[in-house]
Amino acid sequence: MENKCLTITYLTRASYASLNGSDKEADNISSIKKIRMNDGREYPYKSSQAIRRDIREQLAVMGWELSEAAVAKQAKGASSTMGEPEKYIDDDLFGFMIADKNTTKRTGPVRVSPLISLEPYRGDLDFATNYMGVKAGGNPNIFETEVHSGVYRGTILVELDRVGIADAVNYKLELKAEEKKRRVEALIDAIQNLWGIGRQSRFLADISPKFICAALMKVKNPIYMECLQFKDNRIDEELIKATEADFKNQISRSVIGERKGFFEKDTPSARPLGEAFDEIRKWVAETYKG
Numbered sequence: 001m002e003n004k005c006l007t008i009t010y011l012t013r014a015s016y017a018s019l020n021g022s023d024k025e026a027d028n029i030s031s032i033k034k035i036r037m038n039d040g041r042e043y044p045y046k047s048s049q050a051i052r053r054d055i056r057e058q059l060a061v062m063g064w065e066l067s068e069a070a071v072a073k074q075a076k077g078a079s080s081t082m083g084e085p086e087k088y089i090d091d092d093l094f095g096f097m098i099a100d101k102n103t104t105k106r107t108g109p110v111r112v113s114p115l116i117s118l119e120p121y122r123g124d125l126d127f128a129t130n131y132m133g134v135k136a137g138g139n140p141n142i143f144e145t146e147v148h149s150g151v152y153r154g155t156i157l158v159e160l161d162r163v164g165i166a167d168a169v170n171y172k173l174e175l176k177a178e179e180k181k182r183r184v185e186a187l188i189d190a191i192q193n194l195w196g197i198g199r200q201s202r203f204l205a206d207i208s209p210k211f212i213c214a215a216l217m218k219v220k221n222p223i224y225m226e227c228l229q230f231k232d233n234r235i236d237e238e239l240i241k242a243t244e245a246d247f248k249n250q251i252s253r254s255v256i257g258e259r260k261g262f263f264e265k266d267t268p269s270a271r272p273l274g275e276a277f278d279e280i281r282k283w284v285a286e287t288y289k290g
Contacts, residue, residue, distance in 0.1 A: 001287070004220050007223060163183060210259045212258075
């Protein structure tokens with residue numbers, strides 16, 4: 001297979017969100033995950049584990065049967081999925097590990113980065129009161145939740161040459177090209193419609209991509225991961241072009257897409273977002289022609 005991977009780096013915006021919970025800093029404050037950058041400021045993020053969970057749930061919504069969690073077979077062992085990638089799309093794409101006397105492990109061909117804000121946390125808090133205690137004869141529970149507004153960036157890399165193929169001898173996986181194509185196309189659909197399942201009762205947020213840079217690569221490299229920049233309310237188009245020029249010998253196809261009218265200024269080289277995702281689906285179909 002000439003083309004080894006598909007890489008997609010995307011931007012989304014959360015206007016008022018608490019995307020991923022962290023450990024509580026105080027009894028009445030629910031914090032969000034943050035990382036301190038070299039500028040000394042803290043930037044919120046949603047973990048890669050949470051994004052993978054979001055994609056799984058979207059696949060389930062789309063009608064795919066997911067691998068159920070199974071209790072560990074040995075004492076103090078970790079629970080796992082069923083470990084049947086031939087049958088379950090998530091065991092194939094995201095991998096698994098069943099720890100018993102003969103450990104069975106699959107490294108998932110779908111690699112996911114955290115969804116990291118490009119704008120720092122500003123200390124905003126949502127004040128709330130839980131009246132459930134009042135109904136039970138107690139006092140209302142007053143609490144606060146850290147919230148954030150900003151543009152977030154994430155990356156997903158798919159090792160196309162590993163989808164549907166076993167990487168160990170102690171489990172079965174040998175899918176035909178058509179089934180590989182069907183699974184990766186489903187993944188693309190899930191990414192296009194990405195929706196967070198955590199904290200959505202109070203903080204409904206749309207985290208689906210609003211701008212994407214995607215490439216079909218002869219090597220495995222998330223080339224846009226640090227090179228999709230959003231500054232002063234605009235996309236740094238020149239940095240994208242420079243990145244593609246640097247890797248022109250490794251890029252088979254590339255596309256830039258955006259939700260037209262979403263950002264303050266449209267990017268001239270970007271196609272409408274739907275067309276860009278359709279182009280990616282064409283790459284997948286060509287890759288798995290059989």
